[in-house]
Every structure is written in C-alpha cells, then in structure tokens.
C-alpha cells in the first residue's frame with residue numbers, strides 16, 4: 001500500500017481581491033505552490049501583508065482561488081472528509097463571546113463529529129493541556145488575548161486532527177504560553193501529525209520547523225529545510241576563550257576572520273568548521289581556556305533577509321529564485 | 336442533523352443570552368400599562384377585548400421586530416468577527432449552517448412568543464375569564480409570520496449589512512401586509528403595466544395577511560380551520576424557498 005506522504009499540496013494558487021469602491025482590484029497571490037509532507041512541521045514565513053493568511057484561508061476553503069488548486073489528503077479544499085481531519089487556529093481568533101469555554105469546546109467538538117460520550121473528557125483534557133482548566137466556566141467574552149489564543153489552540157486540536165494549520169500561533173502569548181504551544185506542536189509531531197504554521201518571527205521557525213517556505217509579495221521565493229540551514233550555519237563558528245594573548249592568536253590568524261574581546265574573554269570567529277579542531281588544539285596547547293563553541297546563528301534570518309530584500313519580480317531575479325528552491329541555491333544566489 | 340441541532344442550540348443560546356429577555360419584559364410592561372390606563376374606561380368584556388387586541392398586536396409586532404433585530408446581526412456578526420471560521424472549517428455544509436441558524440432563531444423567538452402569549456392569557460383570564468381558542472391560534476399564526484420574516488432576514492444577512500437587512504426586511508414586512516390591497520388597487524386604477532407589475536410583486540412578496548387572525552380573536556368570530564392549515568403550509572413553503580435562495584448566495588461566498 002502506498003504511504004500517504006503528501007498531506008497538503010498547494011498548486012499555482014492565484015487570488016485577486018475586488019477593489020473597494022473605486023479602487024483597482026489587487027492580485028495578492030501570484031501563483032503560490034508548495035507542499036507539506038506527512039509528519040513534518042512546515043513553517044510559512046514572510047513579512048506582514050504578503051498573503052500568508054489569504055493562502056491559509058484558501059487552503060481551508062474559506063475563500064476560492066481565482067486559479068490553481070489545493071488538495072488535502074488527496075481531497076479538494078473545503079471537502080468534508082478533508083475538513084474532518086484538519087485543525088485550524090485563525091489569526092487573531094475571535095470566538096462566540098456568549099459561550100463559556102466549556103460550551104465553546106463542546107460546540108466545536110460536536111461540529112467535528114466527536115462522539116458525545118467522549119466529548120466531555122476530551123474537552124477537559126484540552127483545557128488541562130492548554131492551562132485553561134480554571135477558566136472552564138467563564139464566558140469567552142472576558143478572555144484576554146493570550147487566553148483566547150490558548151482556547152483557539154484547544155479547539156484546533158480537540159478532534160485529534162492529522163493536519164494542523166496555525167496562523168500566527170505565537171502572537172499574544174507570554175513566554176510560558178509560547179513554550180506551551182511549542183511543546184504541544186513538538187508532541188503532535190511525535191505522534192505523526194503534520195503541522196503547517198505561519199509566522200513572521202524567526203526564532204520560532206528555527207526552533208520548530210523541519211522546513212520553511214518563505215513567501216514574499218504573494219510568491220513563494222524559497223523553501224529551505226532546517227538541515228540545509230544547519231549546514232550553512234556550520235560554515236562558521238565562534239570560539240569564546242579566556243587567557244588568550246596576542247601571541248597565541250598570532251599562530252592561528254589564517255583560520256580566523258574576526259577577533260573581538262570583552263573583559264577577559266576573547267571571541268574568535270573561525271572561518272570554516274574544518275579549522276575548528278586546529279584552533280581549539282592551538283588554544284589549549286598554549287594555555288588558553290576554551291569556554292564555549294557557538295555555531296553561527298540566525299542563518300534563517302540571513303536567508304530571509306536576503307530573500308525579502310530585492311524585487312522578486314525583477315526578471316533576472318525571478319529565475320534565480322526558482323532555482324534557489326533547490327538545495328545549493330545559496331551559492332547560486334550569492335553572486 | 337446532529338450538526339444542525341448543535342448550530343441551532345448555539346444560536347438559541349446566543350439570542351437568549353444577548354437580548355431577548357428585555358423584549359419580554361418590555362412586552363409585559365406595555366401590556367400592564369395599557370390595561371391600567373384603559374381598563375377604568377371599559378370594564379368587563381370590553382376590557383378583555385382591549386387586552387386581547389393590544390396583546391396580540393404586541394406579540395405579532397414584537398415577534399417580527401425581534402426577528403429583524405436579532406436576525407440582521409446574527410449571521411453578519413458571525414462573518415464579520417470571523418467566528419464563522421470555527422464552523423466553516425469543520426465538516427459542516429453551508430446549508431446546514433443556514434438551517435441551523437434559522438432553527439435556532441425560530442426556537443428563541445418561539446420561546447419569546449410563548450412567554451408573551453402566556454402573559455397575555457393570564458391577563459385575559461383576570462380581565463374577562465378563560466381565553467378562547469382563537470386567541471391561541473392568532474398567536475400561533477403570528478409565530479408563522481415571524482418564521483417567514485426570519486427566513487427573509489437570514490436571506491438578506493448572507494450578503495448585506497445589518498442596517499440594509501433591517502431596512503429591506505421592514506419594507507417587505509409592510510408591503511407583505513399591504514400586498515393584497517395594493518394588488519386590488521392596481522387592478523382597479525392602474526394601467527396594464529402597473530397591473531402586471533403588481534401581480535408579480537403580489538406573488539413574490541409574502542402574503543402576511545394570511546397570518547392575521549386578530550380580528551376573529553378579539554371579537555370571538557368564527558374562523559375556518561382549513562385557513563390555518565393552509566397558512567401553515569404556505570409558511571413552510573415560503574421559508575423553504577427563501578432559505579434555498581439564501582443558500583445559493585451563501586454557497587458562493589468568500590469569508591475574509
């Protein structure tokens with residue numbers, strides 16, 4: 001039996017919004033394509049207003065694309081079967097203010113077709129998981145933004161969906177809440193669920209994703225796997241050492257491209273990972289202490305910033321972006 | 336079916352928790368006030384008639400006004416505030432959503448009218464004795480009228496704003512009460528075109544006159560049972576047709 005590897009496929013989706021009174025129509029998505037594989041956490045990264053939320057709404061069948069198509073578990077967007085296996089957390093969620101949290105979850109659960117015998121327990125579990133047990137019988141009207149976000153997550157995972165679509169799941173949360181969401185996401189991944197989430201916050205992406213799709217001005221400009229990012233990150237490393245005299249550094253200048261010192265500590269930036277061994281050995285042999293070895297960080301940020309600066313619709317660049325989707329695109333892009 | 340009833344129950348809850356209670360209180364207040372003011376003038380049977388008259392008119396009018404008030408915001412607010420995403424991203428069809436909304440609204444307004452009828456019956460009992468069947472039947476027909484108006488309100492709110500929905504619905508309510516008269520008037524005085532136009536209008540608009548049994552109830556007149564059965568069938572068909580049109584609009588709608 002063929003394994004159902006592809007969970008979500010978005011294929012050349014275009015969307016134009018009708019202009020408001022007198023305004024010209026605006027094409028927001030210019031042919032967005034990507035896919036999510038079973039069991040992965042896929043990030044959807046892009047600046048504000050680039051069409052992330054619009055893409056997500058089309059995936060869910062809340063909007064129709066002008067052209068292109070979306071398949072979820074091989075079904076069309078908006079199909080009942082597809083929807084029953086899908087959990088969704090909207091951006092800035094707003095729920096029924098007149099309901100208590102418990103009533104709200106019951107309502108959602110019954111719409112998802114959860115057995116009424118199981119529903120009560122399931123709701124309790126979700127409230128515990130999201131840390132909202134104490135607010136179970138409070139009306140949603142009085143919920144803070146962070147609490148609403150938690151309630152949103154609870155309803156999204158209530159029916160144990162195979163595909164989770166989260167639009168800006170970390171917005172409005174305190175650090176504890178962020179950690180909770182991250183833990184839940186990683187736990188679901190362990191259970192083989194697929195998660196697709198949008199964000200414009202890089203550390204979240206780096207910490208969680210297997211892969212990231214970068215979108216800009218309604219076009220996917222790049223898709224990078226974290227392995228790839230990690231490999232690129234490995235190209236340089238920072239060594240923090242103590243007791244490092246000028247003389248010691250003198251012996252390894254060939255391997256180092258930057259040196260800085262703060263207090264008694266010296267920060268040595270090693271050009272390539274291959275040199276690390278030599279540098280550390282040299283430091284030890286000459287009586288310096290190595291305190292920390294830190295791989296280059298924020299490489300996704302570097303990629304992101306490079307991808308979003310410059311006009312993707314410039315003819316030359318566009319072809320480049322297409323090739324950049326493949327691994328090794330970094331070099332292709334650097335010239 | 337299960338999903339429709341979930342949506343209906345939620346809608347019922349929303350309506351009841353938000354505003355409906357005040358309408359009942361308003362109704363009780365008006366009824367009490369009017370009897371206090373009017374009863375010294377006309378004691379006995381006449382007093383009872385006034386209560387019946389004011390009471391039934393109040394039930395009909397408040398039923399329809401509440402339908403317009405609650406209904407015009409019901410669907411629109413849910414779409415505007417994106418709460419509808421919670422329903423539409425689950426395995427629920429759009430027709431189930433509309434039928435659920437309609438049913439919940441009718442449940443809430445039905446409860447409202449039931450309470451108002453009970454209040455009225457008690458007052459009639461105090462005023463002139465046990466209220467007759469026409470009183471309850473008149474109230475039942477008002478319920479049907481309210482259902483027809485609810486379906487119209489839901490139809491408009493699938494594509495326009497609460498203010499326009501209210502406006503159109505009130506226009507239809509007024510025209511629906513007058514359509515028979517207007518048609519007769521056009522047949523008598525209008526040219527061929529006006530006559531034809533009115534004819535189309537007459538069949539398109541709900542004929543709300545068929546839901547009016549107030550005169551019979553007040554004066555204890557005879558009425559035909561088949562009229563009531565026909566009014567029931569008419570209401571069912573009319574609601575069904577309007578909800579179907581609402582579905583045709585709603586099915587194509589983008590939620591943004």
Ligand SMILES: Nc1ncnc2c1ncn2[C@@H]1O[C@H](COP(=O)(O)OP(=O)(O)O)[C@@H](O)[C@H]1O
Pocket residue numbers: 017018028046047048049050051052053054055591
């Ligand atoms: N309903 C709408 N009508 C008109 N324009 C819209 C609508 N929804 C979104 N847009 C526009 O589409 C663009 C993309 O929006 P969105 O998908 O929300 O971006 P993101 O989620 O990436 O921040 C924005 O420029 C926004 O103004």
Ligand SMILES: [Mg+2]
Pocket residue numbers: 049052053054091167
């Ligand atoms: Mg967004």
